[in-house]
Amino acid sequence: MQFSRNRHIEAGLSAQFPPVAILASFVAVCALSSCSIAIPVSSSNNSPMWQGAPEDVTGSIAKPPLKLSRHLDTEDVRRAIAALSTALDPQGSGASVNWDNPQSGAKGSFTPVGQAYPLDGKICRAFLADVSASESIERLQGAACREKTAEWTLTEVKPFRKG
Structure with a gap:
């Protein structure tokens, strides 16, 4: 059974x-x-798993540096950044600063907007810009920042919009 x-x-x-x-x-x-x-449990610094190389990527892709205008050549940009540095200097007069390049015919001006402000350990300032190059005229607004002894670096550039 x-x-x-x-x-x-x-x-x-x-x-x-x-x-x-x-x-x-x-x-x-x-x-x-x-x-x-x-995942190895050894925290030995000799382990290849834990040794980072300077070129290691951390999961983000670095953005290319901003350009003031695609119509400017290298010398135009050099002259424009020199004028931008003078215009945005917190110790300056706050007046517009003009620049030009007689060789290419490019020219423009920067006008600081408001006071300089701190951001992430840098000094930043907003600006308005007029750029004329290659039969193109652009009115831009943006901001740039710099560390104490460094050059100004563009952090934002876009077409000017009233409002």
């Missing part, structure tokens, strides 16, 4: 879980178990 009862239970399991389903489950478990990684 006991023998026939076990045989009935085995037949029920076989019908409930067919061999194809069991095989598919086994394959799925094996495939999913390979999705894990091992």
